[in-house]
Amino acid sequence: MVEKKEYPLGGVIPKGGTADDYSTGGWRKLRPVVDLDKCTNCLICWVMCPDSAVVTEDGKMAGFDLDHCKGCGICAVECPDKVKAIKMVEEAE
Amino acid sequence: MAITATKGQTGLTGNSAVAYAMKQVNPDVCAAYPITPSTQIVEDFSGYVADGEVTTELITVESEHSAMSACIGAAAAGARVMTATSSQGLALMWEMLYIASGMRLPIVLANVNRALSAPINIHCDHSDSMGARDSGWVQLYSETVQEAYDNVFMALRIAEHKDVLLPAMVCLDGFITSHAIENISLLDDQEVRQFIGSYSAKASLLDIEGAPTFGAMTLPDTYIEFKRQQSEAMTRAKDAAIEVMKDFGKRFGREYGLFETYRLEDAEAAIVVLNSAAGTTKVAVDALRKEGKKVGLLRPRLFRPFPWQEIAEALKGAKAVAVLDRADSMNAFGGPVFSEVRSALYDLDSRPRVMNRIYGLGGRDYKVKDAVEVFNEALKAAETGRVDTLVKYITL
Numbered sequence: 001m002v003e004k005k006e007y008p009l010g011g012v013i014p015k016g017g018t019a020d021d022y023s024t025g026g027w028r029k030l031r032p033v034v035d036l037d038k039c040t041n042c043l044i045c046w047v048m049c050p051d052s053a054v055v056t057e058d059g060k061m062a063g064f065d066l067d068h069c070k071g072c073g074i075c076a077v078e079c080p081d082k083v084k085a086i087k088m089v090e091e092a093e
Numbered sequence: 094m095a096i097t098a099t100k101g102q103t104g105l106t107g108n109s110a111v112a113y114a115m116k117q118v119n120p121d122v123c124a125a126y127p128i129t130p131s132t133q134i135v136e137d138f139s140g141y142v143a144d145g146e147v148t149t150e151l152i153t154v155e156s157e158h159s160a161m162s163a164c165i166g167a168a169a170a171g172a173r174v175m176t177a178t179s180s181q182g183l184a185l186m187w188e189m190l191y192i193a194s195g196m197r198l199p200i201v202l203a204n205v206n207r208a209l210s211a212p213i214n215i216h217c218d219h220s221d222s223m224g225a226r227d228s229g230w231v232q233l234y235s236e237t238v239q240e241a242y243d244n245v246f247m248a249l250r251i252a253e254h255k256d257v258l259l260p261a262m263v264c265l266d267g268f269i270t271s272h273a274i275e276n277i278s279l280l281d282d283q284e285v286r287q288f289i290g291s292y293s294a295k296a297s298l299l300d301i302e303g304a305p306t307f308g309a310m311t312l313p314d315t316y317i318e319f320k321r322q323q324s325e326a327m328t329r330a331k332d333a334a335i336e337v338m339k340d341f342g343k344r345f346g347r348e349y350g351l352f353e354t355y356r357l358e359d360a361e362a363a364i365v366v367l368n369s370a371a372g373t374t375k376v377a378v379d380a381l382r383k384e385g386k387k388v389g390l391l392r393p394r395l396f397r398p399f400p401w402q403e404i405a406e407a408l409k410g411a412k413a414v415a416v417l418d419r420a421d422s423m424n425a426f427g428g429p430v431f432s433e434v435r436s437a438l439y440d441l442d443s444r445p446r447v448m449n450r451i452y453g454l455g456g457r458d459y460k461v462k463d464a465v466e467v468f469n470e471a472l473k474a475a476e477t478g479r480v481d482t483l484v485k486y487i488t489l
Contacts, residue, residue, distance in 0.1 A: 015303065
């Protein structure tokens with residue numbers, strides 16, 4: 001007999017921020033790629049990313065959290081015209 | 094509010110009585126959007142709030158969808174929450190009703206039964222609460238003002254019962270019960286407080302330390318387990334209801350059960366009907382009994398969960414049962430009470446003949462003569478063992 005699993009009443013999870021543990025990047029079609037030599041670390045991409053998927057280290061752009069990036073491309077569009085350090089590339093490539 | 098107090102009795106409309114019950118409960122939060130015929134509940138209650146007679150946070154919202162949403166947020170924060178609505182209001186709450194029950198929040202809602210549009214109509218029928226019958230809410234139905242008042246406290250206790258934790262709906266007939274003044278006995282505030290006790294939610298949105306997550310997504314690997322959990326709670330709600338009703342009777346002397354029977358024991362033909370129409374039917378029962386006709390009545394009180402074994406047991410002696418529905422399931426197969434009662438009787442070794450009569454939609458009067466006609470049809474079916482017409486509209 002399969003033992004009945006215990007589930008929290010009403011789906012209440014006794015801690016917060018659990019979306020962090022769940023990979024939602026799987027449906028991405030385009031992947032952002034940053035050229036750190038061009039990047040000026042203005043962090044406009046970090047501000048604009050709707051999934052908080054821009055990773056920073058010591059206040060500097062360090063890449064992307066691809067477990068949560070959906071590939072929307074907002075970072076590439078918002079990267080200033082004079083810089084354009086982010087390119088969207090096909091996941092298939 | 095018209096009050097004429099004599100010998101411990103008070104004359105109140107159904108709406109005023111429900112509002113007074115809410116005042117005595119003194120919930121933490123009430124989020125509501127008034128709608129005919131339940132308007133007076135919110136109107137009276139807002140008076141209690143304005144006069145400082147309750148400490149309730151009254152949230153006035155822009156729609157019933159928002160009302161139920163605010164109720165859910167407040168209940169998730171750990172508050173004891175109540176609201177009231179009718180008809181289109183309940184319909185607009187639809188998606189939130191399922192969220193309240195799925196999140197296991199014991200909100201109590203008074204639904205003053207009114208027809209659904211179209212055509213637009215403000216009068217009594219049960220299509221609003223019957224439409225919500227699968228939403229995971231406990232449903233209690235009330236014949237009289239007294240019963241509606243008493244049901245508010247019982248619904249709260251059932252909803253908050255540790256084995257249940259589901260929202261509950263108290264249904265009373267629009268205008269017929271909500272606007273008619275009846276002499277009723279009120280409980281003391283102290284008696285109410287002792288009966289309902291205090292409420293302590295298992296988890297709270299405002300718990301900054303634990304910071305629990307509410308309303309998280311579940312995928313095919315867990316969703317069905319949550320639904321089974323909810324279904325089992327609904328199954329347990331029947332025993333909780335029996336326990337709560339027994340305690341209510343012991344404390345206050347007014348006895349309630351899962352359903353009421355009237356001269357049913359030796360009846361050959363029975364009518365099953367909800368709410369105020371039962372009163373009319375009882376008059377017909379008495380008149381026909383005087384003529385020596387063996388007729389009786391069963392009036393379900395607890396409709397969700399549906400106490401099918403008990404109802405089958407109570408009706409098994411009858412030869413014919415006429416189920417009256419004040420709502421049509423629009424399935425070309427009768428109304429919701431009919432479907433469930435007929436299904437409940439299926440497992441009996443010897444089943445009564447069953448017929449469905451749709452009556453009183455949109456507030457059409459249901460008179461003693463209508464009940465007599467149905468009884469005569471049922472008596473004929475009892476005698477012949479044949480039902481001529483399975484489903485039929487009456488009171489046309």
